[in-house]
Amino acid sequence: xxxLVFIIDDSPxxxxxxxxxxxxxxxxxxxxxFSSGQExxxxxxxxxxxxxxxxxxxxxxxxxxxxTGFDFLDRYLRLQSQLTRSSVFYIMSSTLNDEDFTxxxxxxxxxxxxxxxxxxxxxxELSAAREKENRAAE
Numbered sequence: 001x002x003x004l005v006f007i008i009d010d011s012p013x014x015x016x017x018x019x020x021x022x023x024x025x026x027x028x029x030x031x032x033x034f035s036s037g038q039e040x041x042x043x044x045x046x047x048x049x050x051x052x053x054x055x056x057x058x059x060x061x062x063x064x065x066x067x068t069g070f071d072f073l074d075r076y077l078r079l080q081s082q083l084t085r086s087s088v089f090y091i092m093s094s095t096l097n098d099e100d101f102t103x104x105x106x107x108x109x110x111x112x113x114x115x116x117x118x119x120x121x122x123x124x125e126l127s128a129a130r131e132k133e134n135r136a137a138e
Contacts, residue, residue, distance in 0.1 A: 002028040002056045002130075008040045008072065009033075009061040009092065018059060018092075018118045025123045028057070037064065037072030044079060054085040059118065062093045062100060069093075073107050080109075090126075092116050 005028040007018050015033040022031050032055070034040040040058075047053035062069030069091060080086060091104045094116040104113050114122060 001026060001127075003052065004028065004030045004032065004055045006040055006055040006058040006060075006087070007031065007033045008037055008058060008064075008069070010035055010064040011061070014061065014092075014117065021118055021120055021123060025120055025127070027123045027127060037067035037069070037075070040072070041075055041079065044076070044083060048079070048082045049084055051085040054083055055087050056085070058087045058089050059092050059114075060089055061116075062091055062104070063095065070103055070107075073109070077107075077109070090114050092118065 005022060007015050007022075009015050009018070012035070015035070019031050019033055022028050032043070034043070037060075044054065060069045060072060067075075073089065076087075087109070089107070089110045091110055091113045092115075093100060093113070101113055104110050112126075
């Protein structure tokens with residue numbers, strides 16, 4: 001189980017569904033939702049020195065107005081050295097654009113590219129992978 005997970009998505013319905021699934025699956029102790037990358041960056045900057053207020057995992061929509069998910073990743077990378085906890089990113093998108101997949105793979109902090117919508121099965125797979133990683137680290 002993750003301590004804190006962010007959902008960054010401009011769609012209120014996507015945020016609601018994802019948050020409900022994460023809570024129902026006990027995937028994270030706490031979920032914070034943001035409707036824009038700027039809102040999430042503001043939170044990160046204000047809490048840079050407080051690890052428990054920083055997410056271990058961020059579900060990030062790439063197709064958002066004003067600041068795309070890729071714009072957010074660029075800004076996060078510039079801020080990352082100030083953060084006392086680093087995040088892993090799961091890109092969420094309904095895109096079928098190969099260029100988006102290629103661009104996402106160029107970011108070392110992006111762990112997975114997941115199709116929308118988030119499902120309980122996806123969370124089960126992610127939880128199982130995390131448990132396996134934790135056992136291997138012991």
